[in-house]
Amino acid sequence: MTSRQLPHLSDQLFLTDAGFETWLLFQKGFNMPCFAAYPLAQLEEGRAAFKEYFSDIFDLARQNRVGVVLDTYTWRANPNWGQELGHDLDHLQQVNDQAVRDAKELRRTLGDGLNVIVNGIIGPRGDGYDPKSVMTVQEAQAYHGFQAGILACSGVDMISALTLTNVPEAIGIANAAAELGVPCVISFTLETDGRLPTGELIQDAIALVDEKATTKPAYFMINCAHPDHFSTMIPEGADWAQRIGGVRANASRMSHAELDCCETLDDGDPVELGAQYAKLRQLMPSMRVFGGCCGTDHRHLEQICAALAS
Template identity: 25%
Template sequence: MKPDLRKALENNVLIGDGAMGTFLYQMGFPVGISYEEFNLTAPEVVADVHRRYIAAGAQILESNTFSANFDKLSKYGLESKVEEINRAGVRIAREAAGADAYVVGAVGSIRGGKRTNMSTKELKQYFAEQISILLDEGVDGILLETFYDVEELLIALSRVRKLSDIPVICQFAVEDVARTLDGYTMPEAFRILQQKGADIIGFNCRTGPNGIMRAVESLSGQLSVPVSVFPNAGVADYVDGEIRYTAKPEYFGQMAVRFADLGARIIGGCCGTTPEHIQEISQALHGYIPKPIDRTPVMELEAPIVIQDSLEGNIEDDDREPNLVDLVKQRHTVIVELDPPRDLDIKKFMIGAKALKTAGCDALTLADNSLAVTRMSNMALGYLAQAEIGIKPLIHIACRDRNLIGTQSHLMGFDALGIDHVLAVTGDPAKFGDLPGSSSVYDLTSFEIIRMIKQLNDGVAFSGKPLKQKANFQVGAAFNPNVKYLYKAVERLEKKIAAGADYIMTQPVYDPKLIVAIKEATAHLDTPIFLGIMPLASGRNAQYLHNEVPGIQLSEEVLTRMSGLEGEEGRAMGVTIAKELVEVAMEHFNGIYIMTPFMFYDMSVQLMEYVWEKSGRELSPLFRS
């Protein structure tokens, strides 16, 4: 009787199998079908692949169940066959494995690296269904593979641990990066998974041996669990109508020894690999004696409890973190605008974003080349702020710079990055910016872009063609109340709400009486409004905004109070005036929208702290971490 998989890895490097799907493709079976269905319709084909890997030296077989969950199978009308397909997959692998090889139940990511609108409750349900069937069929372990973020992997891992103490292998899909999609460094991710019950942790897919080698090397000195590696056979190429992989079996044999020297205890292959690749790995590691695994606990992470508690809340609660629309209906909510830099240095921006996060900012909003002045991509900075700092990005998207193709492509990029809050704006004409020879596109109006974004939420592309999944955007609309006839501005706002706007963000207001007038003029609207407040930085700044910037008007009182003030004195007065406005705004609106002048983020921090003081909200130490 073979030992428990964990015990076997204490003193051995075990050989995993290779690809199933791409190998079936190489055998002539077309893409676009469910290879998992073969467990029922062509079991001998699946068994033949397993036997080839066993003959090549594989000591661990993965059941042909990678995508055998309700969500993935439903795309082929097979959702009613989840149990049949998974049970058959384990039985076929078990028969091919014989008495000596291990069979692990393969469970793949459902999100697949995309921040879909699938709820945590649904993920739990689908993982629990598949995993319970695999366990009931008596697998030797569970392999959770091709996961892109810690959150989803922990959801799957928690489902296993609620049902069994069976060995669990957790594998991330990486592509020459040192972080997961939700922003955790690999040492952090490994630490969290180990603490939550993972027995073996590693990498598969997305890249070949070289990319996974770099990922393993980044963990040097920080491993206290066995590592598994299942690289692709290099980069896929499309030649003469066929998908081909370039990494030769001999190369895999050479890299296998290097992986083993770095501490890998399970070495196999992913996309593009064949029995020949596995045979080279097996031969290269014949007689290999690994070094003992260092079970000394790795150095404590800077804030491990914070990481765990934050994730645990996402996993154990059926609902995700509330979006801004839900949040602002419950309490005072603050979003802060921080301008992307006009050069390539992002250090100050990231420091400012971190300070705002620490002060309790509910979302960081980034303009889209406001005033038609060229700045760094707000998509890139929004993603970095989300991944590295953990602050929610709210990204402006202007009609000015992109045609219909570019606009949909841009929004699809937001969805893939997990950025789901956007503000749709027309955008200032290009001829008034720093590149006056540039063209303004304006394929869409602000009304149309709102409708088109909401169309993506319905799973329909701009072209009208159905998409394979739905987006989940919360769409904001801009509102300028600094006009002669407020009722006309409200009528325009009503049209934006009719187009689908979920929330409203106003231009900065500098008159307490206007704040009250806005509330009265919009009292009939259910859509939440974030009242804009931008502290003035100096007397000159006040004059410029009042006289030269469209949509901004300052009262004579404000202009007088700011007159002649510069430097710290000017900023201090600007914050004082802004606090007075904030106090009035908080009486009438839950949403506060603070605009940071000239990267003086400390001014925004002071205003946020004032909001929390007035609202009685106390930030927990976890939030401030």
């Protein structure tokens, strides 16, 4: 096993997963209430699918000599979504702890010789597409501190909050992670106009989180948006773009509202997406972590690897 080094402390590129939930739903045919992956970990066929999915990612990483940011399956494993699914806090504690142990087991069995980072995933309290109500920073820190605390105690290398729609929730999560002494990554989702669902420009959101959080996040990411939605919002050489350390883009150009109603998978064009990642890296030279979101899978990751390598 190689020694582990976090993405923001390394010059290495890192592969992470791509469209995990859409792969499970559309390609494997699992029933996924609330778009939650974690209940499938209790099923033998679910665990087999998880291993199949991540085995291919480890193979890609080895072929391309990159590291792996290995996510836990806990995007929906927070109190509000757990309640929707009929799960109490005790059950959620077990789920989050088990997810970390499962990730460590995948690292042990599949990650020999690779730099594999176990990444504890936190999702938004509400809908990742529609911020109907925005918590205060204090409320967000208390709410997400429950899950962050379990992930930290279970031994994750870092925590990432994906598909965030607003700044106060991001600051609250960053503060919770800082209190626990765990590196934190904040990943915002963007609309087709390149802005957060609450209307802020990405550079303004990054600046506010950096200014208001007790400890700055290790870096920021963008996920669940197509490159066409935000690439024109990043001027070449922009200082603030140095804070973006990763992208997990959608394969689809659809808006969030359209994706919410979509009954078939829009998997876009893997070759085109790979070329767009290469252009994004020119705009964001600190971008070391690359994966995908809605509609992407291993085909897209393979093309992204090829484009970045060339």
